[in-house]
Amino acid sequence: MLHVCPHPLTLFPKKGEGELDSKSLPRMGEGFRVRDSKLGCTPFVNSDSQKMLLSLVNRGTIVQVEWLSVKIPVIKKTSHSCCQGHYILMVKERTLPAIDTSTLQISHELGLKLYEDMVLGRSFEDKCAEMYYRGRMFGFVHLYNGQEAVSTGVIKGMRPDDFVCSTYRDHVHALSAGVPPRQVMAELFGKATGCSKGRGGSMHLFSAEHHLLGGYAFVAEGIPVATGAAFQTRYRRDALGDPAADQVTACFFGDGASNNGQFFECLNMAVLWKLPILFVVENNKWAIGMAHERATSQPEIYRKASVFGMPGVEVDGMDVLSVWSVAQTAIARARAGEGPTLIEALTYRFRGHSLADPDELRSKSEKEEWFSRDPIRSLSTYLTDNQICQDTELKRIDQNIKTLIEDAVEFAENSPEPDPRDLYKYVFAED
Amino acid sequence: MAETFLFNALRAAIDEEMHRDPSVFVLGEDVGQYGGSYKVTKDLYEKYGDLRLLDTPIAENSFTGMAVGAAMTGLRPIIEGMNMGFLLLAFNQIANNAGMLRYTSGGNFKIPLVIRGPGGVGRQLGAEHSQRLEAYFQAVPGLKIVACSTPFNAKGLLKSAIRDENPVLFFEHVLLYNLKETLPEEEYLLPLDKAEVVREGNDVTILTYSRMRHHVLQAAKTLTKSGYDPEIIDLISLKPLDFETIGASIRKTHRVIIVEECMRTGGIGAELIASINDRLFDELDAPVLRLSSQDIPTPYNGVLENLTIVQPTQIIEAVEKMLTNPY
Ligand SMILES: Cc1ncc(C[n+]2csc(CCOP(=O)(O)OP(=O)(O)O)c2C)c(N)n1
């Protein structure tokens, strides 16, 4: 009874051959709302809205279906020759406001800087996967492939004395913040030369020197910490009267974290005390196996800022220039003492949740759609098409990064293990 | 049942209890479509639907509180902590409401709730994912705390925990999910408050639980070859402690070694020693010896991590020392 149209993400019941049943619906999207002028909007209940959708379709009503706006399925009669006249359920990705990049002044230098940072992030992560499978690093290793435009677009527009706070998916934020690849790689190898002295590992990267407040292994727990760092800046400026205290904190976390109370509590406090902070949600659509639209009643996360009176912006997280542009505005605002901004970057992780995740729930077509929007490829095309940078310059960067990463691995390999006599070192401040 | 992995033994327990009692349901992160991070609820979503395998947002304190509310009003929730460490975020609901509410309400409500999931030190998972939490919860009044250690006891204990009328904190160990054992075909339940005598012996009582049971058994192989005869007791119930079984053993051996994975300070062993002194001091021929983890956050580095938890060689040395230098 179910026929899958060769067009990507299209399902339909063949006319006159019985009804669409619940199994025909894409598995990942069991939560959706049906918007219909007569019926209004159904509340978000997985099985209820599914039943309702099915009955409408099977009665021949054509309805607009809002797949909790992350994906937008539309039910309509198809015009494809293969399935003409049948009802189809088409699933589209959420569309994003395009930023007019022609108004952005991307200098040669900036273009190279952004490109270099993104390639560094990507190559570093690819090397991590290799080293993990070779038994050089252990535990849960969460890679950042695909999301580079967010880290680069935000952090490369900040000052070295600004603060960065991350999650367990923290390698690339650390690199963008200036932690040397050698120190990050050595940490992943558990060596004494690592940025957390081999004590932390992949999910606990820290560097006071580079104002990296940390990788935080528990979802959302970094948000209050980042909020505290932003409070510190405000305190220094207004309670201690230090005019130089204008640092900004960027706090990164995922769509899954945005359903945690700590997120809402901190948005409230950040507005209350006008804290210089950017809350950057990297909405990669999934929290391990939980599709974003199944976990939240309002999938457009940026909208959640409005109830706190905070600016909330959505941005194409696969486009570094868009991210850069949005971040620049938010950073300037924070630096000027005007308070926080919530940025929702729509992005995608190109690998499983961690290297231990079988990644069985994300559909092939979804992955392919996002792979085709590789942020590094988009940037290099933009830079060369607009004659901002030469192809040869980009190639040279690729080559340099390769050498840098090989050097990091060699450094990590040859570094010493922590001294067993130091087992209790760092428990207290005096150690 | 044929040879069964520990994770499947737990799955069977949940499946049987959900089948038996429609008020039993599971909630937690990725318990539904994903089937649980350690596959303990694999395919149950297809069988029982999205309300009985409730995939929650990452909101531990709130979904734990929800489970308390559902339990107060007649359901029997099973919370899966994807990692028990994450339930630190739910400490308030576990302590104040799951643990204390029956008392505070003067018996108005009961809270039949199971909170289960993997705890313990894995392989280089880093400090936050390698927690030894049982002792943190030990002081909360009103909670039962159970630690399973084999596929057989995992299944029987979990079924009993689900049927228990109290909140039960049910610890699994992240490194034991792939243990295999042949399980009985017929249904069985195991009591939540009974320790298990794993090996009978006369020289010394070794009290242990969870993964350390297997370290002790490994050490025992060497020890018995050298002529030692330890009695090995798996505590199973970390709260309340089964002093009937513990007492009987100490009256026989007069010597005790505790082997635990939790912190030394304020650990399960600390409570055991205090209680043994209270109840059985005259039976002891030697001070109780305690092998615990180091009082540090679990380090990522493999060498340091191994130094943090008790190794079988340390258990061998401790027994030899206690039995060759009697006080
Ligand atoms: C408090 C807490 N609960 C659960 C987890 C397990 N966990 C790790 S990552 C994750 C999903 C997070 O998704 P999201 O916030 O979208 O970030 P992403 O991994 O997609 O970058 C979960 C549930 C955790 N680490 N901490």
Ligand SMILES: [Mg+2]
């Ligand atoms: Mg996500």
